[in-house]
Amino acid sequence: MGRNTRKRRTPLATKAIAASAALALGGGGLLWANYFASAHETNNQAWGGNQTKAASAQVAxxxxxxxxxxxxxxxxxxxxxxxxxxxxxxxxxxxxxxxxxxxxxxxxxxxxxxxxxxxxxxxxxxxxxxxxxxxxxxxxxxxxxxxxxxxxxxxxxTANQTNAGQTGGGQQQNGGQQQGGQQQQGGQQQGGQQNGGQQQGNGGQAGNGPVAADFVDITKVAPNVQAKPQKTGNASTGQFVTRCGVNANKNHNTDNVIVAPGVANGAHHLHDYVGNQKVNAFSSNQTFLQGGTSCQNKNDLSAYYWPVVRIQDGTQDFDQNKDGGGKEGNVGRILTPVQAEIKYVGNPSSKVVAMPQFLRIITGDAKTTTNGLANANAHWSCTGFENKVQLTTQYPICPQGSNVVRTFAFQSCWDGQNIDSANHRTHVAFADPASGVCGNGFKAIPQLTMRLVYKINPPVIQNGQVKNAYAVDGFPDQLHKAATDHDDFISVTTGGLANKIANCINSGQRCQ
Structure with missing residues (x-):
């Protein structure tokens, strides 16, 4: 089994939480984060059609x-x-x-x-x-x-306890992360007061979010991104880009073969898939090798998958009456990214070893609304602001001409033995945020990074309500909070590609 190392949230996630809290509290001081451092009842139905405001209820x-x-x-x-x-x-x-x-x-x-x-x-x-x-x-x-x-x-x-993406669970965070969790807790309470109590129920087209407090005008957020760790003489400075498309062929399902193998609809929300084309709950390692790929490099059979983003504007999509879709509170029109950039980067303090075949990594936590932010790794921003502002607990409202950006930076340290672990976390870890060093005997591997860009008309907040909201798919009880964003990966390569990626990065080249 992988070692039971404590999960360290990325500096980006930690500091972005503080940024959200300071914004809610009206603070204007300069905050910081480390980008890429990781880490109602209308028709007696569970979710009611196209309504945009849930009936008031004490329990959210x-x-x-x-x-x-x-x-x-x-x-x-x-x-x-x-x-x-x-x-x-x-x-x-x-x-x-x-x-x-x-x-x-x-x-x-x-x-x-x-x-x-x-x-x-x-x-x-x-x-x-x-x-x-x-x-x-x-x-x-x-x-x-x-x-x-x-x-x-x-x-x-209650709705107040889930405001702006975080609950009292944030106080369960470990070590230096606890302070950020407490700041966010205070911020969300103040944010609820700023809304004047006008946001009733859980909000959203299906009555399970998001609410107005889950959005923020990015132009009003103080810069919160700081420099990356300094590179040492032994740094691995190259990068390897793989081009796998944006899922234009609409390869979707609501399974998750990592967390719930053999269980249909194990995710309870819809995923986009690029790379390997035969990934579902019943896939095996042998299936992956036969799956084909959407990647230009046909030796890249890896599975890259993430929850879809939807516009809640009263429209419906193909899964309105299906499990994982409208039947479970995931409603609205599914958006296809206009860009999906996938690349592997190096480590600022050491060379990297090749990823093992069939390595599984999940980054982020789909259940932060109830788990707290200890494993949150959501990065939300807008084009033109990515090097200035990154958000974890709120969705950005971007100015006209700017697009919404979701970014993922996966765990980049591996225990050297296991391709998975019982909780799908302890076999991998984040590098130290200040130095980039992998601790506890872990080895540096190429860090998978992903950048998804969406063209979205900015939501509008009026009288404490959000109109034309967008949100990431999720478990219905998680209320579509921004912090629940997550990403999944299974490394599958042929033709020696895993070694080629590592060698490219170690030699400081730019490859694809």
């Missing part, structure tokens, strides 16, 4: 402990069974949120309804599922951490 969403993040030591023989049970936990939360969204009148009539009819039964289901995880692990001789049984109970969050 359900917050459940993320069992998967605590599973750092699962025997290989139990991995598939455990993954299936973790997917059951996600499905249970999704179903509970659907019931929450479709019973607003009952909640108004009975203050104990949510606890008795939704949260209580959910705890019982989760307890049974966690016990099946225990059985799966112990059946093959593994050790089960009994404290995981205490993660069955869920709580509820």
């Amino acid at each position: 969403t359900i917050s459940c402990p993320d069992v998967g993040q605590k599973l750092t030591n699962v025997p290989a023989a139990a991995r598939n069974g455990v993954a299936a049970e973790l997917a059951n936990l996600d499905r249970q939360i999704t179903e509970a949120y659907s019931r929450l969204a479709s019973t607003r009148q009952a909640q108004a009539n009975d203050a104990s309804f949510v606890q008795n009819a939704i949260v209580g039964p959910l705890k019982e289901k989760r307890a049974a599922t966690i016990d099946r995880i225990r059985i799966d692990i112990q059946r093959v001789g593994g050790t089960f951490n009994q404290s995981l049984s205490q993660l069955a109970a869920c709580t509820t969050l």
Whole structure:
């Protein structure tokens, strides 16, 4: 198994959180970040058509402990069974949120309804599922951490607690990240006050976000990007560009073969896929080798996939009545990026080793609304502002002529042994933000970076409401917060390409 190293959020994510907080508090001081341093009930339905304002409700969403993040030591023989049970936990939360969204009148009539009819039964289901995880692990001789049984109970969050992308979970962050989480907590509360309480419910076309507080005029955000770490004499300064398109052929599904192998709709939201063309819940390493690729370099069979972005302007798309789409609160017109730039870059302090075949990496956290920001790695900006402002907990409103940009900088340190880990995090890590050094015996690998550009008409905020919002797809209970953005990658190469990428970067070349 990979070593259980503490996840270090990228400086960009950490400082952008502080930037969002300072903005909400009216602060104008210069903040900093390190770019690329990583790291309602209308028709008695769960989500109601094209409405842009949810009915007011005291409970906004359900917050459940993320069992998967605590599973750092699962025997290989139990991995598939455990993954299936973790997917059951996600499905249970999704179903509970659907019931929450479709019973607003009952909640108004009975203050104990949510606890008795939704949260209580959910705890019982989760307890049974966690016990099946225990059985799966112990059946093959593994050790089960009994404290995981205490993660069955869920709580509820109000709209104010989820404002601007973060909840009280932010205070669970470790070490130096805690201060940023506390700043964001204060910022979101103030932000809610600035809205004057006019933003009711969860907002959004489907009643599960985003809300006005999830957006900010980027021209009013103080610069928050600082210089990258200084390069040493042993730095790997090259870069390798792979051109894989923008998913113009609309290769989509709502699976996630990394987190939920063998489970259809395991992601509960829609992904864009470029690179490997045969990636779904039932794919295997052998499938990847036979999958073909959208990349110009036909030796690049890697899978690059991310949640789609949608415009919530009252329109619908092909999946309006499907799982992972409109049935689960992901509504609106799907946008195809106008640019998708994928490149691998080096390490400022050392040479890199080639990525191992079939290495899996997930960057960011799809559940930050309830998990807190410890694993957040969302980077939102606008063209013309990328070297000045990066946002984690809010979507930018870009000026006319400027496009929205999503950027990802993946973990660039590998434990040297494992292509995945039980929680899909501990086999990789971020380099030290100040020096770029990989710690704890980890090795530097080429850092995957991605830049997605979208042409979006700027949303408009009026009377505390957002019109024509855009948002990233996500689990319905996560309320489409900006911080939930994430990206997935499986390294699959042929013809010695992995070594060619590493050699190109180590020799300081520009290759493709």
